[in-house]
Amino acid sequence: MNTQDVILGLLCKEPRSGYDIKQHFEQYFSFFFDASYGTIYPTLTKMEGLELITKESIRQEGKPDKNVYTVTEKGKEHFREYLERAAEPELLRSDFLMHLYFGDMADPEAMNGIIRRALEEKKRMYDDLEDKYRKLDSVTGPYQKLCMELGLVQYKAFIVKLEEMLGKSGD
Structure with a gap:
């Protein structure tokens, strides 16, 4: 499991901004998976380059533009392949x-x-x-x-x- 696969899963459910993705990590995944903004945004950039996702900039009044990411068909297929593979053995680092x-x-x-x-x-x-x-x-x-x-x-x-x-x- 890597950050890319987790982000793809979230985007398969609905388009999200990087901020929305980070909030979901904190709210729902914090007890078993973590990712910082420093991991999320470079991963999104890489995924866009691989054509797994697309990015749409949405203008916001009085704020910077909001980038919303949407999974592509190629990204959905990549995620399905991930889900159908056997889960990697867990490694607990404590x-x-x-x-x-x-x-x-x-x-x-x-x-x-x-x-x-x-x-x-x-x-x-x-x-x-x-x-x-x-x-x-x-x-x-x-x-x-x-x-x-x-x-x-x-x-x-x-x-x-x-x-x-x-x-x-x-x-």
């Missing part, structure tokens, strides 16, 4: 898990602090995602709902295990 792995070499109080902060962050992320999940509308498909449900399950598992660990350490 600085927190590296801290835990080597935690026996650190001061126990420092590790408890790291775990407490991670626990609070996971709780916040769980609450944010749960709030977004509750606000889903009736047009949200079953696969989009499943993505969010899987995210909630992952956050909950982290929370349970971190609380268990803190309970064992007497914290």
Whole structure:
């Protein structure tokens, strides 16, 4: 999975500006995929060069022109091919898990602090995602709902295990 494929998927649903794409990343994908403006806009430029998308500049009064991107037939075909390929194996990169792995070499109080902060962050992320999940509308498909449900399950598992660990350490 790469940023290009994710953007194509969004544009297959509806035309969007770069800003709209970034907002969707933040609102719906933040727990499993991220992309900055510094990634999104160069990717859009590349996709336009590959004729996967087109760009339309829309004049706005008192503001810079708004560029709206639309997927082409070639882009739709490219995205269909992506969807029909087997998913790549997942690679979880986590600085927190590296801290835990080597935690026996650190001061126990420092590790408890790291775990407490991670626990609070996971709780916040769980609450944010749960709030977004509750606000889903009736047009949200079953696969989009499943993505969010899987995210909630992952956050909950982290929370349970971190609380268990803190309970064992007497914290």
